Amino acid sequence: METIDNIKKENEELKEKLFLLEKEYDEFEAMYFNIKENSYDELVTIRNNLISERSEWMNSDAFINYENGMFKYFSEFVKEWKMYDEHKTKGNSSCPLCRCPLCRT
DSSP states (O other): OOOHHHHHHHHHHHHHHHHHHHHHHHHHHHHHOOTTTSOHHHHHHHHHHTGGGSOGGGGSHHHHHHHHHHHHHHHHHHHHHHHHHHHSOOTTSSOTTTOOGGGOO
């Protein structure tokens, strides 16, 4: 029977592994993917061309599905944000809450 100390130790080890995996993916993402500039199809193509260079865990079906969702979300978000930003009411550039000219956005 596992003791609470053993469970805590395993939990800490898993947290450390997760941290390292996240760091590995963040570095990979920063190196190869430009989410703000590339479309969904471009991101998928880049990813598919890099399959041999990625860690095995990044090529699992579950992670590929996660990435596809992330690519789709960010490519649609960026497109929608640009549309919003181009069409928003500009006003007098003062803070809408306090109307302070120093809080300009």
